Amino acid sequence: MARPKPLSGFPEYLPRERMVELAVLDTLRETFELHGFANVETRSVEPLTQLSRKGEITKEVYVVRRLHADEHDSNELGLHFDLTVPLARWVLEHSGHLQFPFRRYQIQKVWRGERPQEGRYREFTQADIDILGQGELAAHHDVEAPLVMLEALENLHEQIGLAPVLMHVNNRKLSEGFYRGLGIEDTLAVLQLVDKYAKIGPQATQELLVSELGLTSSVADKCVQLAGIRSSDTGFVQQVRDLGVSDPLLEEGLTELVTLVEQAHKRVPGRLCADLSIARGLDYYTGSVYETELVGHEAMGSISSGGRYDSLASDGKNSYPGVGISLGVTRLLAPLLAKNEFVVSRSVPTCVVVAVDNEDTRSGADEVAALLRARGVPCEVAPKADKYGKQIRYADRRGIPFVWFGGLVGEVKDIRSGEQQPADAQEWMPSDHTDLWPQVLPAE
């Protein structure tokens, strides 16, 4: 077989790169669980009808069919393209077994048949947290969800040197209330145009509001002025008031956004700003909305987005309002890994290679390794009773720090320093505990 070629849009990692991803996933899991989120996985497929929005199936869906399916196999399936639509279905299906408010995190692959390009993938991993209520959900959860994600990202900043983030937040009530205060009826249409503000700038946004939605020039001006407001503290309130528009929904949105900005300032200072251009294209958001930039990598686009939704799921008897935020794990990591932004201390979990004198004493080496493992030290036994120099090279090529010689009471060599010392397999541990498992560190 000739050397296979990669499939565009389906990234794969070498073991070292996967170690970085595993470290990231471990940190996410730990942070989410410390906040009481339970893990859920949903099946990878949904009926195609579930993957449509208002009857329209977006073209990015991958359809899945058995190769020799019956012609009458009516149950057409597609791979899920996010973790929110499956969550809505799963909660309706299992609501009788859940306690509300229900907090779940979900880390899975999703698929989109988009044209592959930098930062866009056809198969990629998402990590979502959501809090769902039954009938109602208090507004303080709108503050909680983004702060949990910011805490996870801050942990990654501290632990593996991920660049710091800046989360941009807004509130749909604020924007829609403002538009209503201006006398605009189709507020969603304005939001969807304002969503382009960051890309096309204020001038072009203003022109589109006039030409496409028929707003008067002065009303369109106000909308663009609102979108231009940005502050790292609660200064945005006065700036909004200065525009002279009033509406009860606007007030509600202002109050919620103030609380979010204040709480974030306390818990993760410097990582969140009010940015009234943030709109989020999706129509199901009804309150807070979030987008997140990796500082110094703004061209990546938002790595973590979400918001409040009041009626994503409903079974007629109950509605399930919620708030959630999703981290694009592959979208974040794949470009950074390609640029070698992280260093891994070795390419295998192994801490110690136990050398083999000759094939007849291999089982003695197996015993040493078993004893070390029982005490939590990752070990391999050398694959061949080569000369010691060759066995040391086996370890060296993989970045494994130690080689063990002899039996249960033997000697251990740190092949980086060349130092060799007596060691007892019942007691030995690496003197530097960071040598025990591979470490992920920022590249210098």
Added chain:
Amino acid sequence: MARPKPLSGFPEYLPRERMVELAVLDTLRETFELHGFANVETRSVEPLTQLSRKGEITKEVYVVRRLHADEHDSNELGLHFDLTVPLARWVLEHSGHLQFPFRRYQIQKVWRGERPQEGRYREFTQADIDILGQGELAAHHDVEAPLVMLEALENLHEQIGLAPVLMHVNNRKLSEGFYRGLGIEDTLAVLQLVDKYAKIGPQATQELLVSELGLTSSVADKCVQLAGIRSSDTGFVQQVRDLGVSDPLLEEGLTELVTLVEQAHKRVPGRLCADLSIARGLDYYTGSVYETELVGHEAMGSISSGGRYDSLASDGKNSYPGVGISLGVTRLLAPLLAKNEFVVSRSVPTCVVVAVDNEDTRSGADEVAALLRARGVPCEVAPKADKYGKQIRYADRRGIPFVWFGGLVGEVKDIRSGEQQPADAQEWMPSDHTDLWPQVLPAE
């Protein structure tokens, strides 16, 4: 929307059940990494041509197509149906970046469009370990791979009370050498018939060997006698010799199987037996073969299977012989979870609910929770400043053991005993450390 129905063959778990699966996956990962296996994930799709064997595509493959794909989209993709075929492709693709022997573990979902029935799923999780050489791979790895999997299963037995296992092993060289010694040419055909021995019994196997393969009755008798040999120690050697057949390949197989049985006896006594009826249908095995029963649940079939293969992957310049064994995680767990064979101490990770006096002091409760979390205690803040009795019920319904009242220096109530004690958020830990995280235990 009406309550959605489950999709047959696509099992999903409630959070409690997922906790059991996570505990199992954590144990597998730890065991594999302690043995120096590095983690790899491959993309979920392969070109359909890769999913065929000798040009024939098995009907179980799921084909994946973009909903609005171009008609000329020639690159037809299918979901992988195991982790071995993708490994072979991945190793050829990345061999220049790998060190051999290469040890990897891989835990991913796979898909097969089989008719759903008990123990058969259309989407399920597999956990594989493989050791691959470049050009050559020493026979001692045939002993290592199954012992690592047995160690993982033994850890699960001890940690969460999974039933013990019995691994049945054989060696293709032994069987094929024996058949050659009898003058049989198409040894693979005999193997594939003998593979049915456990299901159809000796009599029917003998008749098929005569009727379908044209063996003489006495030769067929010998084959069936060989398949009937089973021993928990090396007693099988004498039983084979007693059949009076000799062949150099048979001798090689006997020697390898003796080593495996002896080593297993030392490391995981009572968990492995020689069973010369084990054949494995797949044509790529060339040496040791493994199948594993869960004791008391033999009707499940084999939960963990694998073997030695000498030429699964080859790029013309090099061949990559390997040995591997796969654990059917879903196949093992889904039936046990359905029978409630495990107990989880609570349905959420949360150890402490911090009570809220009134909504104005919520941020004080947030501070207590943040401090506890920073010290590794999973916490939630109560969602509503209800009466304390209601906040305690919130914890109780989820099995959360502790409720915190007051500020950083407050009181903590163990809601199981009702005992309430002063506590400082800078110091407090549950007195029983097993209360810190949810525990998975065997049901009584």
